[in-house]
Amino acid sequence: MTRNLILSFESSCDETSVAVIENGDTILSNIVATQIKSHQRFGGVVPEVASRHHIEQITSCIEDALNQAEVDYDDLTAVAVTYGPGLVGALLIGVTAAKVVAWAHGLPLIPVNHLAGHIYAAHLVEPIEFPAMALVVSGGHTELVYMPTENKFEIIGETRDDAAGEAYDKIGRVLGINYPAGKPVDEMAHRGHDTFKFPRAMDNDESFDFSFSGLKSAFINTVHHADQIHKQLNKDDLAASFQQAVIDVLSDKTVRALHDYPVKQLILAGGVAANKGLRDRLTEDMKHFSQTKLELVPLSLCGDNAAMIGAAGEMLYRHHVRADATLNADPGLEFDWLKQPQSIE
Amino acid sequence: MKILAIDTSNRPLSVAVMDDDNLLAETTLTTHRKHAEFLMPVIEDLVKKADLVPTDLDRVVVAAGPGSYTGIRMAVTAAKTIAATLHIELTMVSSLLTLCLNVSRPNVFLNPIFDGRNQNMFTGLYKLDDTGRPVTVIEDQHTNLTDWVKLLNHYDEKIMIMGDTAAFESQLRESLADRLIIADKLTDIPNAARLGNYGRSLAPVSNIDAVVPRYLRLTKAEADWQKVHPNEDTHHYVEKI
Numbered sequence A: 001m002t003r004n005l006i007l008s009f010e011s012s013c014d015e016t017s018v019a020v021i022e023n024g025d026t027i028l029s030n031i032v033a034t035q036i037k038s039h040q041r042f043g044g045v046v047p048e049v050a051s052r053h054h055i056e057q058i059t060s061c062i063e064d065a066l067n068q069a070e071v072d073y074d075d076l077t078a079v080a081v082t083y084g085p086g087l088v089g090a091l092l093i094g095v096t097a098a099k100v101v102a103w104a105h106g107l108p109l110i111p112v113n114h115l116a117g118h119i120y121a122a123h124l125v126e127p128i129e130f131p132a133m134a135l136v137v138s139g140g141h142t143e144l145v146y147m148p149t150e151n152k153f154e155i156i157g158e159t160r161d162d163a164a165g166e167a168y169d170k171i172g173r174v175l176g177i178n179y180p181a182g183k184p185v186d187e188m189a190h191r192g193h194d195t196f197k198f199p200r201a202m203d204n205d206e207s208f209d210f211s212f213s214g215l216k217s218a219f220i221n222t223v224h225h226a227d228q229i230h231k232q233l234n235k236d237d238l239a240a241s242f243q244q245a246v247i248d249v250l251s252d253k254t255v256r257a258l259h260d261y262p263v264k265q266l267i268l269a270g271g272v273a274a275n276k277g278l279r280d281r282l283t284e285d286m287k288h289f290s291q292t293k294l295e296l297v298p299l300s301l302c303g304d305n306a307a308m309i310g311a312a313g314e315m316l317y318r319h320h321v322r323a324d325a326t327l328n329a330d331p332g333l334e335f336d337w338l339k340q341p342q343s344i345e
Numbered sequence B: 001m002k003i004l005a006i007d008t009s010n011r012p013l014s015v016a017v018m019d020d021d022n023l024l025a026e027t028t029l030t031t032h033r034k035h036a037e038f039l040m041p042v043i044e045d046l047v048k049k050a051d052l053v054p055t056d057l058d059r060v061v062v063a064a065g066p067g068s069y070t071g072i073r074m075a076v077t078a079a080k081t082i083a084a085t086l087h088i089e090l091t092m093v094s095s096l097l098t099l100c101l102n103v104s105r106p107n108v109f110l111n112p113i114f115d116g117r118n119q120n121m122f123t124g125l126y127k128l129d130d131t132g133r134p135v136t137v138i139e140d141q142h143t144n145l146t147d148w149v150k151l152l153n154h155y156d157e158k159i160m161i162m163g164d165t166a167a168f169e170s171q172l173r174e175s176l177a178d179r180l181i182i183a184d185k186l187t188d189i190p191n192a193a194r195l196g197n198y199g200r201s202l203a204p205v206s207n208i209d210a211v212v213p214r215y216l217r218l219t220k221a222e223a224d225w226q227k228v229h230p231n232e233d234t235h236h237y238v239e240k241i
């Protein structure tokens, strides 16, 4: 069997990443240049600054990825790239570089949806079994994705306002924590207790959609009110109460979705999937689903990285999904096109 | 030497494939702004029409800015990735100087202008040397019309403006009067063949990975931050993990 080697690109937000993936499931290299320190100066990702950093990093990431994988362009099967959703100016750097490499070396180009990438991070640990369900939670997304078969993605629930990770960053700011706030809030939550009992938005709602802006407002109002009457609130308890509300809603909706859509595998993916509280809770909940295996994406692959894009790219490659040199960034890309892939059979 | 020359600094897109100073194929478009969609197909098409394959190329010459941020990023990302992935040379040229390559008239100063919005401009002042190559009189910069006119008033030469001049013409006419010459419309559009020919004799950059566009202007976030942190090293904010 010949090696299938995919050179993959990811630049949708504040990480420039290039990876080499063998046969869709083995990471030969996964170079990630993170801009977090730069954007921390501004308290969040500044799109123009992100684009400028991507262009500084892109070619050295390609070289490092090939060197570390000990492969050359001649060995490659295809080039895969995230083309959305994300920041348009950031996406364009990866898309342009990927198009150049594909053209210069006569390789097929595979367009990858960033969310499919997050889900396929799980494939790098264990083959995804269908039907499968994925809970994708990150700074930009909170989505329940049902996958009846390979290369079919159906969003059955999504956030109606803030993404979960976005809510963490916003309440983090109120607690005096710089972006990204996910990890510090998670740590504080483990030292505190759910004493504030914030609202669980839409928890009893029929739909599988999420909403976090009400929780965020309740949190901010509680802190502001205490400030006005000069009352000190326990920050660990605030963090614990916020996190508990987020986790309750995420896990309740997921559990309900699993009743309606019995699946072989539940995948927890995305930056917020690194949250220990959420991982523990889903692990506990899943004990009641003997037919469904829980796949927690490893911490090293929860954040944005090109390895996951290579894994999804390999699957799309097998399904004959291709792009040509006109491929553009699509900042608002949705899953719809994946339901009916533009196949060249 | 087989040369690929690229300019997408502003609305026009111009790409050329050269063999030394012979033009093999060239495309210049002004009808759209979709450089993200058009640049690579145009490059593919021209290299093919020149009867070459990518690995035949020896050098990429790119108009690296100033200009629209997205435009110069497209050109520079494509150019540096082509050079890096094919292990060939990369040469960067000012996008303002590139417009001066359209002019052969001696004894006037050349003043290319790109609109920076709100009376701001990216501009520089050039003249042609004895061999007809543009040389810098005033460095490329991001400035406003008032300050720029003060600089121009230090000279007595006639000044030919080109580029996105419409927003500035009447005020420049007021202060420069008879010294002002407005170039014809074709001079406003970069010509990649001339860019490639000019870049042919320049030294290639030594570190392709480090190449970035010539923005000539900090992002607002960065500028505000530097005001508050004047002594901080602004490099090394990105790290490979």
Ligand SMILES: [Zn+2]
Pocket: A114, A118, A138, A270, A271, A303, A304
């Ligand atoms: Zn992501």
